[in-house]
Amino acid sequence: MTRGRGLLGVLSDDLDAARAHDPAARSRLEVALAYPGVHALWAYRAAHRLWRFPAMRLPARLLSQIARAATGIEIHPGARLGQRMFIDHGMGVVIGETAVVGDDVMLYHGVTLGGRSLSRGKRHPTLGDRVTVGAGAKVLGPVWIGDDAQIGANAVVVKDVPAGAVAVGIPARVRVPKAPVAERSRNEDPSELIEYSI
Numbered sequence: 001m002t003r004g005r006g007l008l009g010v011l012s013d014d015l016d017a018a019r020a021h022d023p024a025a026r027s028r029l030e031v032a033l034a035y036p037g038v039h040a041l042w043a044y045r046a047a048h049r050l051w052r053f054p055a056m057r058l059p060a061r062l063l064s065q066i067a068r069a070a071t072g073i074e075i076h077p078g079a080r081l082g083q084r085m086f087i088d089h090g091m092g093v094v095i096g097e098t099a100v101v102g103d104d105v106m107l108y109h110g111v112t113l114g115g116r117s118l119s120r121g122k123r124h125p126t127l128g129d130r131v132t133v134g135a136g137a138k139v140l141g142p143v144w145i146g147d148d149a150q151i152g153a154n155a156v157v158v159k160d161v162p163a164g165a166v167a168v169g170i171p172a173r174v175r176v177p178k179a180p181v182a183e184r185s186r187n188e189d190p191s192e193l194i195e196y197s198i
């Protein structure tokens with residue numbers, strides 16, 4: 001996860017991420033006014049700053065609930081989300097308190113980054129950088145999703161997914177690239193994948 005951008009820079013990067021990921025986005029103004037995923041992220045970024053102060057945790061939760069009412073996207077202020085994230089469409093997205101999300105991640109509507117236990121410790125997923133999670137997918141428990149992985153629409157993932165892999169189905173089947181991620185751009189042949197179940 002990269003660090004060091006001020007709040008305004010981070011918010012501005014969210015606009016650019018939406019434009020980069022959505023061919024329908026025509027301008028930064030349109031994204032700023034009409035994209036609930038961006039609104040929910042901005043509210044989260046403010047709420048997360050409040051969450052760092054124990055006395056401000058209730059206001060942080062209230063801000064998060066106001067954003068949920070306005071956008072249909074529920075992001076716990078304790079979650080740690082990276083920069084240049086984009087939540088497309090958004091409605092029905094739930095991100096739990098101990099989730100960690102890397103940079104340049106894209107989520108579609110209906111995605112759950114949720115828990116599988118009622119314990120108070122780490123119980124939500126960790127997503128690496130440049131991960132995509134398709135519409136309706138559920139990633140449950142303190143699992144690790146590696147950099148550049150893609151989770152298919154409506155998949156249910158309850159085990160780790162390696163970097164660069166594609167996970168689809170219930171329970172998710174994983175296809176792992178034989179070549180390292182950095183080499184895949186030179187070798188896009190889909191037959192160069194091995195498949196296994198998790």
Ligand SMILES: CC(C)(COP(=O)(O)OP(=O)(O)OC[C@H]1O[C@@H](n2cnc3c(N)ncnc32)[C@H](O)[C@@H]1OP(=O)(O)O)[C@@H](O)C(=O)NCCC(=O)NCCS
Nearest residue numbers: 089108133134135150151152153154155166167168169190
């Ligand atoms: C998972 C995904 C990233 C795979 O993309 P891809 O690497 O191009 O893979 P392909 O489309 O070539 O499909 C590979 C295999 O997975 C299957 N598959 C693809 N997506 C699947 C899904 N969501 N669920 C179950 N199987 C899926 C294909 O049928 C194909 O099976 P086969 O090898 O037996 O023929 C993509 O299909 C996906 O689900 N993206 C999410 C998009 C989304 O949510 N869009 C919402 C827009 S509003």
